[in-house]
Amino acid sequence: MSRVFDPVLRNLRELALRMGSRSEAILDKAMRSVFERDASLADEVRDDDLEIDRLDVEIDNEVLKTLALQAPVAEDLREVLAIKMIANDLERVGDLARNIAKSSKRLSLHPMTLIPRTLRELARDSQSQLSEALNAFGSTDAEIARNVLKDDETIDAEEDVIIRAALQAIPKHPENASEAVDMILIAKHLERVADHATNIAESVILVAEARNVKHAMKLAR
């Protein structure tokens, strides 16, 4: 063990994990504001995102300092880089939660709008993806990370169902077009959350196995 470097790395991991749990919480709150038609929760999301942004800046500074002062190599270097990449993803999750909250505030003005069941499934699956990706990071477990990569297709299918249903509803009930658009936006944001979970899982595999699996399927074609 390195008495100098290990505490530095521990601190970085702790910051990233803290950012991870804040991201999970903010996404959960944003979705609750949608399902419970609660505009006050949506307002809280905006404030919670500031804390995630603050952690993002702190991780940026710590990563820069670590690279400059510790010059890590091998697994240490991969982990520092992965933490920087994961922080980027988590910061985006915070932004997406805020966007969901904006839609939620608009939807709260129309309490009779039906929330499709698939949106609940999509929310559950996206949140679960994010949670599993963060578990993989917490335990540097490539197996858990690989499971996250596998589940991405279900999310895409659920998003597709919601978008189709919303598009079909617009001509039938043009007076509710704005709500249909918000459903599409929320589905899109949840799908992006799952994409960020996938990115996090890929970063974990980079740390654990020194293998860059980003865009692996696309590049193999």
Add this chain to the structure above:
Amino acid sequence: MSTAPALKMPSVAPRKPETPEDEVKSVKMKAAGVNVHYGDTWAVKNVNLDVMKEDVTALIGPSGCGKSTLLRCFNRMNDTIPGCRVTGNITLDDTPIYGGNMDVVQLRARVGMVFQKPNPFPKSIYDNVAYGPRIHGLARKGAETDEIVQTSLERAGLWEEVRDRLDEPGNALSGGQQQRLCIARAIAVDPEVILMDEPCSALDPIATARVEELIYELRGRYAIAIVTHNMQQAARVSQRTAFFHLGELVEYGSTEHVFTDPSETRTRDYITGRYG
């Protein structure tokens, strides 16, 4: 040179070529089953290592791991140490350097060495560089010597700094300049291999950066093997890295691989500062 003793040591499995370039690179010097003893101390244990013609090879490892001892075997510098016994085979272009026919003076002209501490001769800058070519008969006329001196100093990146004071003593230069003068002196006899034993450890960061740039520029023209304690230096200047521990070659592969994803736990622990 005697045959290597029948010692059972774990050998390092040769890594498969990692890049297409690896496949066409040629071996300049080859150590096969090399053991070195200082009296009862077994300093280098059954080492197999190729120094490639086009590459800078870095030898790293903790103090006393045998890296400098092995480096010194490549031009038989250990011959001068009482009680030192080298066994196994080392070849230069497939010719055994410990064979009876090898002229050690010629060998050291072909395989030059730069030491930890700059050690210019107590002579002028010009004579420091001209000395080797003169004794090896590489230059007969003054103009030829002038040309070798200038070319060597240019390649060592020192010419512009000393061209107007070639008559001044070599040891009046700064530490970094003295080390580059020693590199010019090594280059002057037109070697094929340059061995560097911690060439920057006595230099400040600016002089170190200058010597590292020089190593980068000399790469390809000469096969270079460098012993260094500075991990980042090894990572910056070399294409291949060999990690030694307690006299064994633990891992040898592309520098990129060794510093991003070492195969051996001992290598990882050492380069990440967790050794010991």
